[in-house]
Amino acid sequence: MSAKSKLSVVILILSVAALFASLAFAKQDPEIKQCSHQCRVQQQFDEQQKEECERRCEEYHREKKEREREKEHGFHPDRKLRECQSRCMGQAQGEARQLCRFRCQQRLEREEGKRQTKEHEEEDEQEHNPYVFEDRHFYTATKAEKGRVDLLAKFTQNSDVLRGIENYRLALLVANPKAFIVPNHFDADAIFVVTQGRGKISMIQEDKRQSFNIETGDIIRVRAGTPLYLINRDDNEKLFIVKLLQPVNRPDHYEVFYGAGGGNPESFYETFSIEILEAALKTSRDKLERFFDKQGEGAFLEASKEQIEAMSSHEEGSEGGGIWPFKSDSKNPFNLFKKRRPSKSNKYGQLFEVDTDEFQHLKDFDVGVSYANITRGCMTAPFFNSRAIKIAIVVQGEGYLEMVTPDSGRRKSGSSYQKISSRLRPDTVFVVPAGHPFVTVASTRTNLEILCFEVNIENNVRYLLAGEGNFVQQFEKEAKELAFKTREAEVERIFGNQDEEFFFPGPRQQRSRDYE
Amino acid sequence: MSAKSKLSVVILILSVAALFASLAFAKQDPEIKQCSHQCRVQQQFDEQQKEECERRCEEYHREKKEREREKEHGFHPDRKLRECQSRCMGQAQGEARQLCRFRCQQRLEREEGKRQTKEHEEEDEQEHNPYVFEDRHFYTATKAEKGRVDLLAKFTQNSDVLRGIENYRLALLVANPKAFIVPNHFDADAIFVVTQGRGKISMIQEDKRQSFNIETGDIIRVRAGTPLYLINRDDNEKLFIVKLLQPVNRPDHYEVFYGAGGGNPESFYETFSIEILEAALKTSRDKLERFFDKQGEGAFLEASKEQIEAMSSHEEGSEGGGIWPFKSDSKNPFNLFKKRRPSKSNKYGQLFEVDTDEFQHLKDFDVGVSYANITRGCMTAPFFNSRAIKIAIVVQGEGYLEMVTPDSGRRKSGSSYQKISSRLRPDTVFVVPAGHPFVTVASTRTNLEILCFEVNIENNVRYLLAGEGNFVQQFEKEAKELAFKTREAEVERIFGNQDEEFFFPGPRQQRSRDYE
Amino acid sequence: MSAKSKLSVVILILSVAALFASLAFAKQDPEIKQCSHQCRVQQQFDEQQKEECERRCEEYHREKKEREREKEHGFHPDRKLRECQSRCMGQAQGEARQLCRFRCQQRLEREEGKRQTKEHEEEDEQEHNPYVFEDRHFYTATKAEKGRVDLLAKFTQNSDVLRGIENYRLALLVANPKAFIVPNHFDADAIFVVTQGRGKISMIQEDKRQSFNIETGDIIRVRAGTPLYLINRDDNEKLFIVKLLQPVNRPDHYEVFYGAGGGNPESFYETFSIEILEAALKTSRDKLERFFDKQGEGAFLEASKEQIEAMSSHEEGSEGGGIWPFKSDSKNPFNLFKKRRPSKSNKYGQLFEVDTDEFQHLKDFDVGVSYANITRGCMTAPFFNSRAIKIAIVVQGEGYLEMVTPDSGRRKSGSSYQKISSRLRPDTVFVVPAGHPFVTVASTRTNLEILCFEVNIENNVRYLLAGEGNFVQQFEKEAKELAFKTREAEVERIFGNQDEEFFFPGPRQQRSRDYE
Numbered sequence A, B, C: 001m002s003a004k005s006k007l008s009v010v011i012l013i014l015s016v017a018a019l020f021a022s023l024a025f026a027k028q029d030p031e032i033k034q035c036s037h038q039c040r041v042q043q044q045f046d047e048q049q050k051e052e053c054e055r056r057c058e059e060y061h062r063e064k065k066e067r068e069r070e071k072e073h074g075f076h077p078d079r080k081l082r083e084c085q086s087r088c089m090g091q092a093q094g095e096a097r098q099l100c101r102f103r104c105q106q107r108l109e110r111e112e113g114k115r116q117t118k119e120h121e122e123e124d125e126q127e128h129n130p131y132v133f134e135d136r137h138f139y140t141a142t143k144a145e146k147g148r149v150d151l152l153a154k155f156t157q158n159s160d161v162l163r164g165i166e167n168y169r170l171a172l173l174v175a176n177p178k179a180f181i182v183p184n185h186f187d188a189d190a191i192f193v194v195t196q197g198r199g200k201i202s203m204i205q206e207d208k209r210q211s212f213n214i215e216t217g218d219i220i221r222v223r224a225g226t227p228l229y230l231i232n233r234d235d236n237e238k239l240f241i242v243k244l245l246q247p248v249n250r251p252d253h254y255e256v257f258y259g260a261g262g263g264n265p266e267s268f269y270e271t272f273s274i275e276i277l278e279a280a281l282k283t284s285r286d287k288l289e290r291f292f293d294k295q296g297e298g299a300f301l302e303a304s305k306e307q308i309e310a311m312s313s314h315e316e317g318s319e320g321g322g323i324w325p326f327k328s329d330s331k332n333p334f335n336l337f338k339k340r341r342p343s344k345s346n347k348y349g350q351l352f353e354v355d356t357d358e359f360q361h362l363k364d365f366d367v368g369v370s371y372a373n374i375t376r377g378c379m380t381a382p383f384f385n386s387r388a389i390k391i392a393i394v395v396q397g398e399g400y401l402e403m404v405t406p407d408s409g410r411r412k413s414g415s416s417y418q419k420i421s422s423r424l425r426p427d428t429v430f431v432v433p434a435g436h437p438f439v440t441v442a443s444t445r446t447n448l449e450i451l452c453f454e455v456n457i458e459n460n461v462r463y464l465l466a467g468e469g470n471f472v473q474q475f476e477k478e479a480k481e482l483a484f485k486t487r488e489a490e491v492e493r494i495f496g497n498q499d500e501e502f503f504f505p506g507p508r509q510q511r512s513r514d515y516e
Helices: A003-023 A030-040 A047-073 A079-091 A094-111 A121-126 A274-281 A285-292 A305-314 A360-365 A477-484 A488-494 B003-023 B030-040 B047-073 B079-091 B094-111 B121-126 B274-281 B285-292 B305-314 B360-365 B477-484 B488-494 C003-024 C030-040 C047-073 C079-091 C094-112 C121-126 C274-281 C285-292 C305-314 C360-365 C477-484 C488-494
Strands: A138-144 A147-152 A169-175 A179-186 A188-196 A198-204 A209-215 A218-222 A228-232 A239-247 A256-258 A300-302 A344-346 A349-353 A367-374 A378-380 A383-385 A389-396 A399-406 A417-424 A429-432 A438-442 A448-455 A462-464 A503-505 B138-144 B147-152 B169-175 B179-186 B188-196 B198-204 B209-215 B218-222 B228-232 B239-247 B256-258 B300-302 B344-346 B349-353 B367-374 B378-380 B383-385 B389-396 B399-406 B417-424 B429-432 B438-442 B448-455 B462-464 B503-505 C138-144 C147-152 C169-175 C179-186 C188-196 C198-204 C209-215 C218-222 C228-232 C239-247 C256-258 C300-302 C344-346 C349-353 C367-374 C378-380 C383-385 C389-396 C399-406 C417-424 C429-432 C438-442 C448-455 C462-464 C503-505
Touching: A169 A179, A169 A228, A169 A389, A179 B477, A188 A360, A188 A367, A188 A448, A198 A239, A198 A305, A209 A218, A218 A360, A228 A239, A228 A305, A239 A389, A274 A285, A274 B378, A274 B438, A274 B503, A285 B488, A305 B477, A344 A503, A349 A503, A360 A367, A367 A378, A367 A438, A378 C274, A383 A438, A399 A429, A438 A448, A438 C274, A477 A488, A477 C179, A477 C305, A488 C285, A503 C274, B169 B179, B169 B228, B169 B389, B179 C477, B188 B360, B188 B367, B188 B448, B198 B239, B198 B305, B209 B218, B218 B360, B228 B239, B228 B305, B239 B389, B274 B285, B274 C378, B274 C438, B274 C503, B285 C488, B305 C477, B344 B503, B349 B503, B360 B367, B367 B378, B367 B438, B383 B438, B399 B429, B438 B448, B477 B488, C169 C179, C169 C228, C169 C389, C188 C360, C188 C367, C188 C448, C198 C239, C198 C305, C209 C218, C218 C360, C228 C239, C228 C305, C239 C389, C274 C285, C344 C503, C349 C503, C360 C367, C367 C378, C367 C438, C383 C438, C399 C429, C438 C448, C477 C488
Parallel strands: none
Antiparallel strands: A138 A147, A147 A169, A169 A239, A179 A228, A179 A256, A179 A300, A188 A218, A188 A239, A198 A209, A198 A228, A344 A349, A349 A367, A367 A448, A378 A438, A378 A503, A383 A462, A389 A429, A389 A448, A399 A417, A399 A438, B138 B147, B147 B169, B169 B239, B179 B228, B179 B256, B179 B300, B188 B218, B188 B239, B198 B209, B198 B228, B344 B349, B349 B367, B367 B448, B378 B438, B378 B503, B383 B462, B389 B429, B389 B448, B399 B417, B399 B438, C138 C147, C147 C169, C169 C239, C179 C228, C179 C256, C179 C300, C188 C218, C188 C239, C198 C209, C198 C228, C344 C349, C349 C367, C367 C448, C378 C438, C378 C503, C383 C462, C389 C429, C389 C448, C399 C417, C399 C438
16 A cells, blocks of 8 residues: 555545544544544554544644634634644645644644654754755646646745845756656746656647657746647656746746647637637637547646657657757757766766856856756765756755854854754755855765756855855955964865865765874 | 916815815815815816816716715725725826826726636736736826827736846836937846837947947947946937836836936936036036036927937048947947848748847847747737747737646646636737737738737747647657657648648638638 | 016015015023023134034024923924934934035925025925935935945935936945945845055955955946945045945845844844754854854944955955956946047046946846046036936035926916026936936036946937037928927027037036127
8 A cells, every 4th residue: 555545544534634623613522533444444554554544633633623723712822733734725636735733733733842752953944944845835737637737836925035046946846657647838938958858848839839858857847838848758767857937028027828728728729719719720619529528637647658669759850840859949958967977976976067158048148057966975065156056856865954153143243153954855846046155965875966046147256265266365454364364285185175166075985093 | 487487376175175084074175166166267268177176076076975975985996996096196297197097997897707708818817917018007107298108017017927137127218309308317237129210329338438329120239337328310200119128226126317408307417416516517516507507498408400310420421430330339229120031031021130259238138039920810819928028019900829837826726727818909019928919810800910029038938839830750760659649640741731821810710721 | 567476576565475474573592692692602613613503502492482382282383394404313323414414494484485595596496306316315224433424315205206206216325434334235236336446356256255355446246135344445535335226025125134243234044043043053142142143333343454455455356256357247346437438528528337248247237337527517418328327426426417497287277398407516316307308517616427327228319409419400401490490400509519529518507608
């Protein structure tokens, strides 16, 4: 039994509990017992799952009670929680909503001081951390049996500190094996990065079609309004694409138009008056109705093996133009990993970067793309970008982030900066504004792989704060002495001990005798 | 007695009426009689002015009553109407105000369900249609006996869906025969398009004057701050100019400075202290006062036949520089119609477009200009622009528009798009955002002529949804089959029936036997 | 008697009434007598100081009374004043705060009509003048014994008329003799202009250091995020730098990061977890703590004579690269005054301008820099910029400004423009939007020196309204006649009397017999 179906059972039990609750209203709460009992008798649950199930019964019960109290007294300390959870209703569906609600609950518990031990100090800070986005900040833009698109909330939803990137949106596409994503266009410029899988993309250009096989590491520039369709060519593996979007009509909002295709999703053809459609397509009403009225399964369809093979083979041909390597539109897609060496590499990690001169499309967009693979237990050098704003998403692995931000609140008490910390897990998105020093650390169990978009890449300089090439080494002797109020030799020793470049052994990976 | 001082008298009378009213409160309204009496006894009023004065008494009285009723009952169904009509007061003058007030009335009637038959389904939708602007959305920026300038409300006034063009404003200039528009400059970049008439424009460049005869179809780029003056050279025909403006000081607001010229409009020279003016012009106070204190008739004056002839002839000479075809500022103005063939043409319509490479000025502005003449009873192909936002104004004729927009409201019930419809009449302005499919149809009585500005024209692609060159024909066989859930042959038939390009016979123009 | 003078009488009567009321209200307090007595007996005060002291007693007393009344009644008409003064608390320190509070007081007095004589008509208008910024609009960003940085409030703080420059900030740096400003970077692009003194700036570029001696008139372009440090090389003279900043992360906000340097200001290094720092610098915790835990004296330190000499000599060497004249980064800094002639010069003033083609860095920024030195008693020609928005700061001397702005408020009563006037004193900042005619006049006692940044300089044209080269002279004969409703000869005489270019004798400097 999959985790998903188990979750469904939990939800079912909760529903039963709710029903029972409404019957047993105002009595001495037998409902929680009933709910727990239902958990216990699930044959397919192992012991841990039964416990989890019971815990949820209790949670549900507490929630219900609070809601009743709230109704009675008009106010309740948990109003914040309720608001939090009601936002879950609006934004997410299914699993995501459950997770969202659960997170609200966790937050409440922490706030009420019920949880005696905090797992991570970071967890708490994260609550009001406008630079980090997690599952609960994504909502479902499109969902079908064969795949889904999740859209990250606006970067400025909770805070205006990221106003500099308010015109960008981030979305994740997951397509099941053999899925066909029906033709569509959207009013945003986009960069697609394939983070896993093997697919094919076809884009209709002015008067020809460009089709490319795509695979892990491919970067594709999609101009606003370009009609395109996609397939996952693989029989077994899912296809994952991260999209950075820049809307053209409204600063922070874009729309997808499913045009060619009938039924579900509705084609925009059907939105026109039938007499307009008759005249435009020179086809009678009844034929059009039959043509467009085919109930579909949504934006993600399953293609047959033959269809996939046929479409894959097209990319070798020249029909429709635009086959890799094609002349008309230089180097689209462009692979991060192939035929190129990492720009930084040692046993502690590797950094792959797209040179915008190589891939002109990124230059037009003024965005850089890079991919860091940090060896488990290791870390990046602390550094800052002089003018680029980094939008990063964790692709694989776990770890954590530390970032320095100015702290206007504490400034009066003398301290100018605060540390922003956050756990990093797959799909965690974090933003590092220009000038802000930061560091990422891989957990001791897994490598940490991070895909980064760097907005405003033109003339950006990366300033390293430690290790080989750190910027302090460029100071004059007297500046070193004045800045650090010590002898030059001491400054040189401190900033010279670390002789690795960009990737270092992480905390607790160097034994103390390694330290000077 | 000047118009201004007459107005003062009216205001005085109204004030007296108000005073009287407050004393006579709750009585059988002698105040309106008193007010009317005061109007009648004004010796300096002619008959028409007396009537106008009385009309205002009545208006004032009605408003007062309503305000009282509102106070009494806390609510009044007509408050909306009153608010609507009071906006007319502020914004428009003369006919425009009447029309504005009438429209308010119509709206009220519809809302109260008094009007049993709705003329057009569209009328209703239009009320909340943020993409279409009509007479009531224009207000009078400048008005004189010899001409006027009407300025369209901000595109974002009623809705934020057009935020992408919030930095553009649209204005219409109408100059009577022989009108001279006094020198002025404005803090906005502009594109002028002459939609009718014969005039002449003179722009003061850094150290020379550029003068051109202008006529229907001419496009002139006017840089922000350039002092200019205009004449309508024709003895009989009005001169119509459509202006697209992009303010430079504030995103959505611009100001006109009437500088050289005395009296009305006030010259900005007169705003300086008299001692500054004395020192700047090295001229004594009394001479300056005599020079600037010449009561004018407003920004639009009547030039004599001789003056027009003299000024027209200048453009043939070389005095002051800048004669067509002049070298210094390539191809300003540029004519849409002359020496060029329409980019699309058949018996159903013609499309004229400016190639931005030809007219460099538009490239700087990133705006395209086109002009469609749709034969009566015919229509354009449904299409969308990949990244350009179209700002269109109907120049001649009637017809209607259908546009597909995403419908966030209905989305939950499964339908993703809604149809935006609107009647098109002369001066109707409509905006089509990038990616939004739309179609325009000429009425069966008249051709429909539309002037379009296309903002963000760089790299824009027009995707045709039907007829010759439609984008579905670019799909691969398998994509056609998957997208439309039918055989390829069927898709090709449906999208191949219409073999005209861009302009088609409209609905009800093709007999049903014409349809496949 | 004109309407205007009648209005004045009414205001006078109201003022008298207000005065009478304030005298008749409440009784004499012993506390204020005591305070005044204390002022009188101060031996060290001269007569003027004693008066000032007494005035403050009264102020204090009035404030106390008001605060009491406010507490009692929950509301007070002077709440506005209190709010005004409390803003002083937040924003300024020492003298500046006193001045700020005094200004609030003045405003109150004017509002209450108690002050019978107005020193300057301008003072009053200035209160609601969104184009002029004075001491009270600056707040202290950094303050140390050896120097300070004052940051001007957002240009849009009080009004949205300057939205066009909302993304720019202005700051003033003053460094004491021999001050060293510790290494820092900020998330904004910047232009530094040295308005007085002799210093040295070192900027860390990607892989080298650029160091330059700087002096009065030098313009330095500092790219966002570039680590830099500064010294005042002079033993006696302060170093003054005006900075125009354009934030990169958030439109109107930037932050300074003091990175290299321990103690106070806190180094951002210390913000990271100690275990991160250990791993990054490969140095043990106790050594790091000792290294960074050196209490400093703030961001401005005093360098020794030897250190200054050593650092100054570096600029002759080539160590670290980037010595003037260096190749790598053309002409940074660039001097306004050296090796160049003023673009306008006569005995009434001089104008120095940077040609953006000469100094490529300004072109990237789309900003021009100019410096006007107006001879005492003289003035600039009235002029407007076609598209540039001028941000000006008075460097030396006194005088005043007159600017024409559209007056939406008065427009209904027929007058379209209003005069904005303001006294100019050192550090007064004023903004002139594109298209707005204005003039600056030096006082009869001192020259007036103004540093100007001109945003949107590309394609800007300066239109002179009087003197040699004024734009009216470019009009055709008929346009002159129509615009001014007089004979051409008369127009030519009025606009030809003043034959100086750009700088003229000011008001009251030309005897009336000089005027035509």
